[in-house]
Amino acid sequence: MDLLQAGQILRPLWPDVPVTAVLPRTGGQLSSVFEVRAADRSAIVKVYDEKWRWKQAKEAHVYGLLSEHGIAPVPTILHLEPDPGVIGRAFTVMTTLPGTPLSETVVPDIASVYHQLGRLLASIHAISQPGFGYLTTHVLDPVPDNTSYMARQFTRKLREFLALHGDPALHDRVQSFVAAHCDLFALCGAPVLCHNDIHEGNILVSDGRVTGLVDVENALAGDPWLDLAKADFYAAHGSSLKLDALFAGYGALPDARLPVYRLYHALELWDWFASTGDAQYLPGIAAEMAALVS
Template identity: 55%
Template sequence: MPQPDQSPSGTAWAEPLLRDVFPDAEVTAVLPRTGGQLSTVYELRCADPAHCAIFKVYAPEWAWKQAKEIHVYRLLADLGSALPVPQVLHHTPARAPGGRAVTILSLLEGRPLSEASKDLDAAQIPSFYRQMGAALATIHQIGQDAYGYVTDRILDPRPDNGTYMRHQFAKKLTEFKTLGGADRLHDAVARRIERDGALFDNCRAAALCHNDLHEGNVLVAPGDAARVTGIIDVENAIAADPLLDLAKTDYYSLGRGEPERNALLEGYGPLPADAAERLDLYRLYHALELWDWFRSIGTHGPLDSIAADIARLACRRTDTPS
């Protein structure tokens, strides 16, 4: 695929696709935006600002993710103005250079909090986490009839949270061992699940979970009325315990502290009586999953720090404050 270019010559591949949505669109620039491991994201700027859009281009082996994202964004759109998410304007298989599938999304105001935070006072960050908590609570209003990985349906659906989470921990522990993780950590996690896994059964209903709501996937407009303007990237969506989702946002708030955690939980609203214990157990799951992911893609820098998190969380007692 050609490298994106801010000159008109770099727009030739994009303009015909955008004209499926806006027949008179004139693309003036194709700019790279923050993307994931599985797809590339571009902002299309146009002579008429009303025609500007986001293009998400999928590598051929991940084209199936397109149907998933369309399905999840449309579920979230049913929430109306309560949740700022991109609108799916158009989608087409294998139309981009290299035969890649493309989804065209509406362009939302703002930039990722992960970028904007560099220019903000630390005292402003909790406000965004409070809004992130409220956004998660809104997403979790969408109930699901089973637990599992979401595409345009639930794959390998599990009937209850206990079955689902024990399966997930077993899978991630197997990956951990295969990838060369320390036996002592593997065994410590297994013991923690054996001891405290009954907590999983306290979740009685699955909800749609974003499952990746970290600062890179939250668009913000800083200023006097600092606000979240967009929730993006639903590639990892699952049907699960809402607290699993909340715990991931908390665990992935790397470098943040108690002000952000307290704001996140305050924004989310009332929690079940066992929330502290369940959240703690789910943080362990996310640490294990993240270690497996980084190790599998050859990113070694964070592994020791994550392993320390695994060791700490695996040894927690359920009566220990989170």
């Protein structure tokens, strides 16, 4: 995105304010994110590839849900443009949150950050949902119980694993492990809103405080421990310091569901990398899956 395009995007919001800078920001693999600056203000512009344009409405819906329930450190949608005519792609303009991605900075007290993250996740998980399933502007193909939902998800991901030439022996071990532990899924009685992409690139911090949680493209309605397990798998990476602080902030002790959900996230990630042709991480993820089921 250049200055001219940024000016076209922001003109409805800043009719008399010239854009002075366009800075790439940390974004996901499915879209591009920019900070657009003027002399006295800034905004975040998220630009969607055509294939993923449908996620724009989802993000607006989820950010709206979070705002309605008083979840403060999330961006506010300023303008949503689903028509790709202005710059050739759909885009969303959001408020700029203070802070730097945790993945790009060093904080003096990482335990405090994870304690704050735990409190934030507890607040998000207080938002109930009408059924278990993937979330867009509503829950797609909802099912009434977590056991049915997770059985469906593991079945899909294991089928993909084989189709993407995963190790058949590992497939069978994962399948057996899930069958032996499927009773744990019933511990979740009702679905809640899950961010479902907690990693340090999506956590903004400033002066030791969590100032933002961004990127809700993967949000779903499910078991809160599925979300906590993803924070463990993607962010804490098994660090006892981070995990102890996360659970202390959340107000819970580690649950028996964590290893099963970690396995699900590993399987899902293996499938994702394999589907994109990025094979460099596959052996390491497969090794982690094997360790989890051993």
